[in-house]
Amino acid sequence: xxxxxxxxxxxxxxxxxxxxxxxxxxxxxxxxxxxxxxxxxxxxxxxxxxxxxxxxxxxxxxxxxxxxxxxxxxxxxxxxxxxxxxxxxxxxxxxxxxxxxxxxxxxxxxxx
Amino acid sequence: xxxxxxxxxxxxxxxxxxxxxxxxxxxxxxxxxxxxxxxxxxxxxxxxxxxxxxxxxxxxxxxxxxxxxxxxxxxxxxxxxxxxxxxxxxxxxxxxxxxxxxxxxxxxxxx
Numbered sequence: 001x002x003x004x005x006x007x008x009x010x011x012x013x014x015x016x017x018x019x020x021x022x023x024x025x026x027x028x029x030x031x032x033x034x035x036x037x038x039x040x041x042x043x044x045x046x047x048x049x050x051x052x053x054x055x056x057x058x059x060x061x062x063x064x065x066x067x068x069x070x071x072x073x074x075x076x077x078x079x080x081x082x083x084x085x086x087x088x089x090x091x092x093x094x095x096x097x098x099x100x101x102x103x104x105x106x107x108x109x110x111x112x
Numbered sequence: 113x114x115x116x117x118x119x120x121x122x123x124x125x126x127x128x129x130x131x132x133x134x135x136x137x138x139x140x141x142x143x144x145x146x147x148x149x150x151x152x153x154x155x156x157x158x159x160x161x162x163x164x165x166x167x168x169x170x171x172x173x174x175x176x177x178x179x180x181x182x183x184x185x186x187x188x189x190x191x192x193x194x195x196x197x198x199x200x201x202x203x204x205x206x207x208x209x210x211x212x213x214x215x216x217x218x219x220x221x222x223x
Binding site: 004006031033041042043045048050055056088090092094096097098099100101102103104105106108 | 143144146148153154155156157158161199201203207208209210211213214215216
């Protein structure tokens with residue numbers, strides 16, 4: 001069992017839908033991350049939140065919108081996604097930027 | 113440019129056959145090298161952090177070592193349950209907390 005919890009585990013949505021991915025950690029970590037992982041590839045960083053403020057946006061399209069309501073929660077709002085956005089979306093957290101990142105098991109997203 | 117290269121891409125071992133995975137890195141001022149294990153359909157599981165050349169970490173059948181240019185993950189007498197993809201990553205030189213991942217080594221251990 002991981003200490004970073006992601007919901008839902010699977011999500012199928014149409015290109016016109018709006019949905020949200022959720023991530024929760026209770027380790028007191030102050031940095032949280034969103035990654036995208038395609039099959040047989042390593043994770044690719046999307047966003048970094050540090051102390052609840054967005055510190056890195058890796059030129060991600062605006063159809064992905066992150067939100068950090070508090071130090072334990074991280075959301076990723078999805079709107080008008082494309083089929084190529086189908087992937088495993090991973091959330092991670094770390095105590096500080098140079099400490100190990102701990103990952104959740106991800107949300108498997110399929111865009112129809 | 114920060115870069116991480118892992119080899120081999122895939123490795124098949126018989127149970128009990130020890131081997132090593134390689135991770136070569138290029139980064140300006142290493143601030144941390146991390147090893148992860150990833151099972152299919154799961155997120156990466158943290159294994160080790162190494163911060164300076166000469167450092168070694170051990171956990172069960174796994175041992176990670178670090179030099180100024182590369183890291184090795186040694187697997188001693190592997191079991192089928194060690195089958196997974198092993199990912200190596202370094203923190204970027206821009207001090208942003210961003211991890212630069214290698215492409216991974218997929219290990220299969222046959223009984």
